[in-house]
Amino acid sequence: MIPPxxxxxxxxxxxxxxxxxxxxxxxxxxxxxxxxxxxxEYVGHVxxxxxxxxxxNLSYRAIxxxxxxxxxxxxxxxxxxxxxVFCLLGTYHLYRNRYASPKDFHEAKKFAIIGLLVAMFIYxxxxxxxxxxxxxxxxxxxxxxxxxxxxIVDFIVPLLIYVAIRIER
Numbered sequence: 716m717i718p719p720x721x722x723x724x725x726x727x728x729x730x731x732x733x734x735x736x737x738x739x740x741x742x743x744x745x746x747x748x749x750x751x752x753x754x755x756e757y758v759g760h761v762x763x764x765x766x767x768x769x770x771x772n773l774s775y776r777a778i779x780x781x782x783x784x785x786x787x788x789x790x791x792x793x794x795x796x797x798x799x800v801f802c803l804l805g806t807y808h809l810y811r812n813r814y815a816s817p818k819d820f821h822e823a824k825k826f827a828i829i830g831l832l833v834a835m836f837i838y839x840x841x842x843x844x845x846x847x848x849x850x851x852x853x854x855x856x857x858x859x860x861x862x863x864x865x866x867i868v869d870f871i872v873p874l875l876i877y878v879a880i881r882i883e884r
Contacts, residue, residue, distance in 0.1 A: 722884050726813050726820060729878050733806040733827050736874060739867075740799030740834070747792050757858055758791070759784040761846055766855040776849055794837050801830030805878075821881050831875040838867045 719727070747754050760766055762784055764777040778784070805827025812823035842864035846852040853861045 730809045737802040737806050743795050755788050758788045760858040761850050761852050766858050767851040798830045798833035801826050827878050838864045
């Protein structure tokens with residue numbers, strides 16, 4: 716057996732890391748579809764701001780309509796499905812082009828990059844920026860996913876850089 720070259724290992728590592736993140740997306744989707752009520756409850760509490768400081772000057776920001784809670788939650792689910800599909804397609808295209816030219820392998824990264832950017836939108840913009848800064852999610856002792864979202868973003872950012880950077884030959 717001929718040992719793989721460093722360039723081959725770099726290509727395989729990008730494929731494997733994208734597969735890991737795709738698997739995470741599949742688990743998130745599974746959770747949202749099989750336990751809709753629990754995850755909906757989380758979204759409803761964050762949007763209602765009912766577990767943050769009472770009499771806060773920011774309580775005017777609360778969204779208390781259950782219809783809007785469901786709609787916002789379905790937007791989040793749609794975005795999670797979108798990033799998972801793009802990451803799976805990205806993983807597939809990277810795998811399919813693992814022996815291709817450097818240019819073709821680099822071009823095969825498109826779907827993976829799109830998927831990671833959509834995931835960044837969910838976990839950074841929606842949860843950390845809007846959830847924490849607009850709805851004060853971090854003040855809730857029960858319905859606070861700030862640290863959970865941060866850990867995901869802490870994985871996505873270097874993965875996005877690593878996948879996008881052109882270091883294979």
